[in-house]
Amino acid sequence: MNNSEEKYFAAREKMENLKQFYAHLIIFVFVNLVFLSFNYYKNYIEFPWVLWGTFGWGIGLGFDYLKAFDKNLFLARDWEKRKIKEIMNQKD
Numbered sequence: 001m002n003n004s005e006e007k008y009f010a011a012r013e014k015m016e017n018l019k020q021f022y023a024h025l026i027i028f029v030f031v032n033l034v035f036l037s038f039n040y041y042k043n044y045i046e047f048p049w050v051l052w053g054t055f056g057w058g059i060g061l062g063f064d065y066l067k068a069f070d071k072n073l074f075l076a077r078d079w080e081k082r083k084i085k086e087i088m089n090q091k092d
Contacts (some may be wrong), residue, residue: 014070021061021068028061 032054039050065071 012080014068017064023063024061024064029084051055 032050035050035053039045039048
């Protein structure tokens with residue numbers, strides 16, 4: 001596989017991740033607005049049960065964000081490649 005094909009597949013994967021994130025975000029907002037309105041009309045948010053689902057789903061959405069925008073809290077995707085190059089370039 002040549003360099004242009006690798007770039008194409010990497011760009012396509014990034015585009016799919018972005019598309020998936022935005023779809024999840026739209027669904028997240030819509031569903032949580034429906035649940036929030038139901039919670040409000042049912043008990044005027046005396047007990048905000050809707051926040052439990054929003055919090056849990058928000059964690060998952062946060063991981064989708066990290067994947068879509070290449071933000072890794074622990075190790076970047078190319079960390080191994082950079083580390084190998086760094087070790088190879090070190091002089092004994």
